[in-house]
Amino acid sequence: MAVTTSKPESSASSLTGYRAAVVHEFHAPLSVEEVPAKALEQGQVRVKVEASGLCHTDIHAAHGDWPVKPTPPFVPGHEGVGKVVELGGGVTEVALGDRVAMPWLGYACGTCDHCVSGWETLCLEQKNMGYSIDGGFGEYATAYARYVVKVRDGIDPFDAAPLTCAGVTTYKAVKVAGTRSSDLVAVFGVGGLGHLAIQYAAIAGGRVIAVDLIDEKLELAHELGAEFTINAREQDPVEEIQALGGADQAIALAVSPRVCEQAFGTLRRGGKLVFVALPADNHVTLPILETVLNGITIVGSIVGTRTDLREVFELHAAGKTKVIREVRPLARVNESIADVEAGHVAARIVFAL
Ligand SMILES: [Zn+2]
Numbered sequence: 187m188a189v190t191t192s193k194p195e196s197s198a199s200s201l202t203g204y205r206a207a208v209v210h211e212f213h214a215p216l217s218v219e220e221v222p223a224k225a226l227e228q229g230q231v232r233v234k235v236e237a238s239g240l241c242h243t244d245i246h247a248a249h250g251d252w253p254v255k256p257t258p259p260f261v262p263g264h265e266g267v268g269k270v271v272e273l274g275g276g277v278t279e280v281a282l283g284d285r286v287a288m289p290w291l292g293y294a295c296g297t298c299d300h301c302v303s304g305w306e307t308l309c310l311e312q313k314n315m316g317y318s319i320d321g322g323f324g325e326y327a328t329a330y331a332r333y334v335v336k337v338r339d340g341i342d343p344f345d346a347a348p349l350t351c352a353g354v355t356t357y358k359a360v361k362v363a364g365t366r367s368s369d370l371v372a373v374f375g376v377g378g379l380g381h382l383a384i385q386y387a388a389i390a391g392g393r394v395i396a397v398d399l400i401d402e403k404l405e406l407a408h409e410l411g412a413e414f415t416i417n418a419r420e421q422d423p424v425e426e427i428q429a430l431g432g433a434d435q436a437i438a439l440a441v442s443p444r445v446c447e448q449a450f451g452t453l454r455r456g457g458k459l460v461f462v463a464l465p466a467d468n469h470v471t472l473p474i475l476e477t478v479l480n481g482i483t484i485v486g487s488i489v490g491t492r493t494d495l496r497e498v499f500e501l502h503a504a505g506k507t508k509v510i511r512e513v514r515p516l517a518r519v520n521e522s523i524a525d526v527e528a529g530h531v532a533a534r535i536v537f538a539l
Pocket residue numbers: 241242243244264290351352
């Protein structure tokens with residue numbers, strides 16, 4: 187096909203290959219190996235990755251846990267952050283040297299009803315980084331220029347990485363929850379997502395209740411702005427939160443259907459339950475009568491748009507959020523996955539590339 191492009195011209199690259207963590211087979215350990223560099227297509231950029239966070243979704247991808255599975259071999263990672271080193275034809279959105287984030291929403295059509303109404307995250311044509319497009323677990327990654335988000339100067343790339351999924355996902359969940367000042371917001375699960383959800387709910391003016399099973403995580407929640415903390419091993423969150431008047435919103439971030447059911451029980455009349463975490467066990471049992479009589483809203487929230495991510499970076503640059511993370515070399519990817527699965531990680535692991 188003959189392509190005529192207006193400026194800027196694509197920049198040439200001599201890159202032939204790079205190291206990446208590759209899934210060859212579901213459930214098998216990832217292999218850190220040399221992979222070939224593909225030529226850029228129209229509208230794509232090549233990014234030299236600096237930092238890439240490990241999200242639970244990457245583990246689900248590597249295990250092939252969900253009904254729509256990625257096709258091995260593939261490179262996981264949807265919290266990749268790095269600098270643009272090569273431009274495909276027709277790219278106007280970013281320039282060489284820009285630092286960008288490559289989120290889960292790697293591509294959307296831009297013209298369907300969802301895309302044009304501000305819900306590009308629901309686009310049926312979407313492609314996802316680390317799932318249907320090779321992701322950030324490599325020295326380089328290829329991304330669609332329209333769907334990367336610039337990371338402004340002054341933001342540490344190792345903070346930017348967790349903000350690219352954990353940050354934007356919880357920021358959007360708080361928007362979907364509709365938290366207003368003085369609302370009681372129950373956050374279930376204080377991990378990579380939860381530690382940020384607490385901060386966004388507090389920024390929105392909410393009074394935050396953090397629920398977890400581990401005291402150290404609850405201490406962290408308190409430091410990050412939770413007014414109340416509940417260890418669900420020792421106290422019944424439903425009783426405790428109803429004693430406070432009931433939650434206006436409950437945000438379910440723990441990968442457990444039981445926790446989602448518990449979160450429902452903590453709501454006050456007119457309250458809203460926001461599902462975010464995706465447990466491998468896919469179903470909950472919730473009562474219809476109480477949902478109707480109490481006017482409860484139940485809603486799902488999936489990642490966030492480019493605008494949401496820009497706002498997340500803006501808040502971080504303004505010093506309003508704190509990212510708890512541990513930096514490791516990519517060579518430790520399999521050990522890191524095991525640590526996340528065992529719950530041995532304070533919040534987020536970020537790989538240095
Ligand atoms: Zn994620």
